[in-house]
Amino acid sequence: MEILVTVAAPSARPDREGAFPSRHIGVTDPEQLGSMLERLGYADLDALVDAAVPDSIRSRDPLALPGDVSEEEILAELRALAAENVVMTQMIGQGFSDTFTPPVIRRNVLESPAWYTAYTPYQPEISQGRLEALLNFQTMVADLTGLQLANASMLDESSAAAEAVLLMRRAGRAPESARAVLDANLFPQTISVIRGRAEALGFEVEIADLTEGLPDGEIFGVVLQQPGNDGSVRDQRGIIAEAKERGAMVTVIADLLSLTLITPPGEQGADVAVGNTQRFGVPLFFGGPHAAYLAIRSGLERSLPGRLVGVSKDSSGRPAYRLALQTREQHIRREKATSNICTAQALLAITASMYAVYHGPAGLRAIAERAHAHARTIANSLAGAGIELASDAFFDTVVARVPGRAEEIIAAAAAAGINLRGIDADTVGVSTDETTTAEHVAAVVAAFGAEAAEAAAPGDLGFAGDLVRTSDYLTHPIFRTIRSETQMLRYLRRLADRDLALDRTMIPLGSCTMKLNSTAEMESISWPEFASIHPYAPESQTRGWRKLIAELERRLVEITGYAGVSLQPNSGAQGEYAGLLAIRGYHRSRGEEQRTVCLIPASAHGTNAASAVLAGMRVVVVKNTETGRIDLEDLRAKIDANRDELAAIMITYPSTYGVYDEDVREVCDLVHEAGGQVYIDGANMNAMVGLAQPGRFGGDVSHLNLHKTFAIPHGGGGPGVGPIGVAEHLLPFVPGDPTGTYAVSDGVPVVATLFGSAGVLPISYAYIALMGGEGLTLATKSAILGANYIAARLTEHFPVLFTGETGLVAHECILDLRELTAASGVTAEDVAKRLIDFGFHAPTLAFPVTGTLMVEPTESEDLAELDRFIEAMIVIRGEIQEIIDGRFAIADSPLRAAPHAAETVIAGEWDRAYSREQAVYPVASLRVDKYFPPVDRIDGAFGDRNLVCSCPAPEAFEN
Known part of the structure; x- marks a missing residue:
């Protein structure tokens, strides 16, 4: 049957030339959309989405969000918000110190997509x-x-x-x-x-x-x-x-x-x-x-x-x-x-490690000595004025007892542009750091009404001699040989070139949503008006931050359908933990302390169970059917067996099997009828934005991964933000103020600083504003299109393990290699390693099903990149067939030897059963721009048997 494909501009497609959604979404060209939809057998994008997403969960009303703005407009809006923050000299301390980020590190790590887009x-x-x-x-x-x-x-x-x-x-x-x-x-x-x-x-x-x-x-x-x-x-x-x-x-x-x-x-x-x-x-x-x-x-x-x-x-x-x-x-x-x-x-750990490389042991000690000397000068000045100090042995923090004068002193310091720590009405803390100057010291001393003492010498330490460090540190050459900026620049470039990040290639990882992190979204996070604000600065100095956070929360409420959002959790797992504690607090407030059982389907994310255990719950696993859906018969049995103790169920939706479960409303109803709460893991929220709202189809709480769905980059393993959205009855139990009393009252959890990883929230704020409600909805539809296009193109080569009732997947698909492994010996890991030779990061390996690859293209990939990945997988399938047909033994195949480092291919005689060309140029396009991994396949078992977890000596690399 011939299918008529009509691709006039999709209803959600921005109609103005150069609008940001058309830059974020990889496929917006009508011809390309038409060819993809024709392959799938749907007349338009909406028809595909209607078939893929169950009508029972659909939200038909458009998202009530501001229309998409331009990059220039969002940067101006962020400038205005940043201007409402007051940049002061921060001497509050309490675990947070101001610092100089060396510009070579800021530009070439924190602001470099080669580092921040890595997985x-x-x-x-x-x-x-x-x-x-x-x-x-x-x-x-x-x-x-x-x-x-x-x-x-x-x-x-x-x-x-x-x-x-x-x-x-x-x-x-x-x-x-x-x-x-x-x-x-x-x-x-x-x-x-x-x-x-x-x-x-x-x-x-x-x-x-x-x-x-x-x-x-x-x-x-x-x-x-x-x-x-x-x-x-x-x-x-x-x-x-x-x-x-x-x-x-x-x-x-x-x-x-x-x-x-x-x-x-x-x-x-x-x-x-x-x-x-x-x-x-x-x-x-x-x-x-x-x-x-x-x-x-x-x-x-x-x-x-x-x-x-x-x-x-x-x-x-x-x-x-x-x-x-x-x-x-x-x-x-x-x-x-x-x-x-x-x-x-990871991104911040890398920054800190490079700071140590940049300064070396002598430089770090000099910074510490300067901060300590400034603190000693302040202490000597206050003691000279008869002010009592909490301790005469300190490093960088001086705590002074000033009965009844704390507020006055803090105000005097603030008038000089300096924030001090008000501990109580009678006590003030002053913390020095790398950025402290003699002028700051003089202003602080004056705020106390004291005369400045003679400046302490940097090498003269103000604590007992038996506490002075005598052992050496940072002895490895990496901390002692890089001193010029030229050396540092080249070291950072050399390391970045050894990696494969999103700035080079698609990263088709299921459940990880490695989408575009646009430069406009990233730009504001290092502005001083955002980056130099202490978390405990007075509210009057953080109005811009608080406006941004409140508006981001409002927009996330609109997207999720919940009553409120807390941005405190600083990772997805922390969001899971905070959400479960909110459920626990709710049950306890109703006198139902016995509700401690958490039902978790086999199709849920792996951290769900770990978070439930940490929240004091007992995990009971619910089976899935062969089609990937929650087994309702087993669910009913588990509910009946634990009815009085049932606290919650944790559902990943769409499931990690890459399908929209048609029965999700029934699952929610069954749990609610038994007195439990429904936790919907929002790690896959990028398959629902604009189409469905978990807060309206049965969820009581969800965490979101802002570092996935809402464009914060993965950064090689972090930063992350995992806020929770909650229904009205759970609002009293969202994370509280960590600087309050020691007691944990009424089950209110504390998981991080008040606003968690606030520094990266402008990224998600900008992303939502740039996309607008229509653009966000189109992004979701495009993610569904891309995943189904890959599934349709590859299913004859690698069976797609799970599909919904209409034969479609959600935003990701699972390629089943188990029969091919049985026939050839080629494992999913072999395929993952061989993809490196094609210049691809592998899909998710062996999760959630052993022997499979889970592929998620995201909405940001263009058709040429999708086709490049499909071509690679088809060529690899041909290499597997060569083994099945007896041309190669598995041990002699390019699959088992993959990946191929350049040195391996060019050095010495080539005695392998396949050619050098097949090893490194399996498709012609690689001749134009070839990524060579720096090493061949790594022996993981050897590394675990011989555990070495610090920098090896340079001699280790000589041979």
Whole structure:
């Protein structure tokens, strides 16, 4: 039957030339649209979408959002918002310090698409540049903390401290009833986050003044801070030794810059150190994103949360980097997970590591000495005026007791352009940093009404001699040989060239939505009016930020159909956790504390189960049918078996199988009838924007991945933002203010700073404004078109595992290789590695079904790129057939040897069963612009058996 395809401009297509949606969406040309739709058998785009998306969930009203604006207009709007923020000299401290980002790093890392558009390094052969940078980060942290191993990285300091407490609880030998003891001198936000984790998991936390010694009773872990909340620097060896004698482990929250001067936690006997690397060149960003760190002593490797970069070798014996011990990945372990951390702050960790490379050990120490000297000058001046200080031993923070004068002093400093920390009516904190000058010091002293003392000498340390660091650090040549900007520029370029990011090629990863991150969207985040604002600056100085955040929340409410949104969670997993805590708080407020069972379909995202466990829930898995839908019979049975204890169900929608479940409303109704709540994982929200609203087809709470659906770049594994949208009845239980009291009241969770990773929110704000309601809806439709086009073109070569009732997929499709593997021995991993030779990042490997590849093209890819990927897959299918036909043994095929590094192809004799040309130019177009991976296939097992997680010596690369 001949199908008449009419492609007049789609109803949602912008009608003005050069409108931003036509730049964001890859296929808008009528001829190209027509050819794609003809292949699928649909007359127009709306007909395809009507067939693919169940009518039962559709929202027919257009999104009530401002119309799409131009790039010039959004930049002007953001300039106006930024102008409402007041840029001050920030001396508030409390874990956040101003810093100079070296321009060569700002321009060539933070603002470079080669770095910020990269994906998590699950395919290490095409991630050697960022893996080297992250290994530098791990080495930097391990050296400075005096511990043997560090991860790369954590989300923020407070949640890193909470993860450390959980690590001590599971790795120690204390009885189940033992408690954690937190020094009262921790930052308030850290205490709040730890108490929230403990309350959910049902163990006790005690806050105590540990200068008086440890409290009596069973203790599994102790948390100290150096310097403390009052700025004091103490010798902690005694309290650490006492804790060890009683069978407890010890975590020290340490300021990394201070460790260039102070004896590090590892040398004082600590088991774990955590903290933030923000002051290593990462802007304040109104609270985040910043890369936190977690370092451990030897023996705790397999308990370490987060990602760990290790050194292995490739098939030619070259040293090569990879993520080590990946069986620890929490989405793999599901309900057996010990953490729900499934991402990191990679882009910020890379920035911090390059800051250390740029300055080297001597430069870092000089920065620390200058900040310390300014703090000493302030302290000497205040003491000379008879003002009492909280401590006479400190690093960069001076806390002064000024009975009844705090407000007056803070106002006087503000009049001079300086923000100080008001602790209470009688106490003021002053924190110095890299940007502090003698003029700032003089103004602060004057605000106290004191006379400036003689400036302290940078090398004259103001704490006890036995606390002065004597051990060396950052001894690897990478921290000691790059000094000129020319060297730094070339090092950053060399690492970037070793990677394959979105600026080179499509990254067709299912469930990860690697779409365009436009330059206009990115541009404003490094403006000082946004980037230089302290998270605890007075509200009067942050009006622009608060307006932007409130308007972004309003627009996300419109898109999702929920009653309210909280932007505090700083990753998707943190959003899951916060959403589940909101559900938990709601049940408890109704006297239903017994509701702790969380139903999770097999088709849900892997972190769902891990987050449920951390929220104190018991996971019960619900089966899926062979067609990928939730098994309603099994669901009813699980509900009946757990009716009184049912807290929630977590649904990923569309499911990770890449289909819209027709029965989703019935699933929601069944759970609600039993008294449970419905959590709809919004990681795949890019398949619903403008077409369906989870808050209106049965959801009570959803998290969104702004780093996916709403255009924040993945950054090699982070930054991320995972806000939650909630129904009206859950509004009282969204994340609260982390600087409030230590108590967690009424189940209100705290997961990060008040607005989480606020620094990247202008990206999503700009994206929504640039696209407008019609453009966002068209983006969703285009994503559905692209996925179905790939599925239709490839299904005769690789069967598509799941489709909906109309034979269509949602925004992604799963290619099933299992029968081909049985016939040829070629695995899905072989195909993933061979795609590197074609210049592609692989699709999602072996998730959610082993032996498959999950492909998501996104709306940003043009038809030529989609066809290039399809061509590559068809050629690979032909290579598989050659094995089936007996032309090659699997061991001798280009698939098993892939990928092929340039050195491997050009060096020496070529004795393989296939030609050099087939190895590296399997299609003619590659001759024009060929990406060569820097290494051959990496031996992961070798790296796990021989765990090396810090920078190897240069000699390792000589042969």
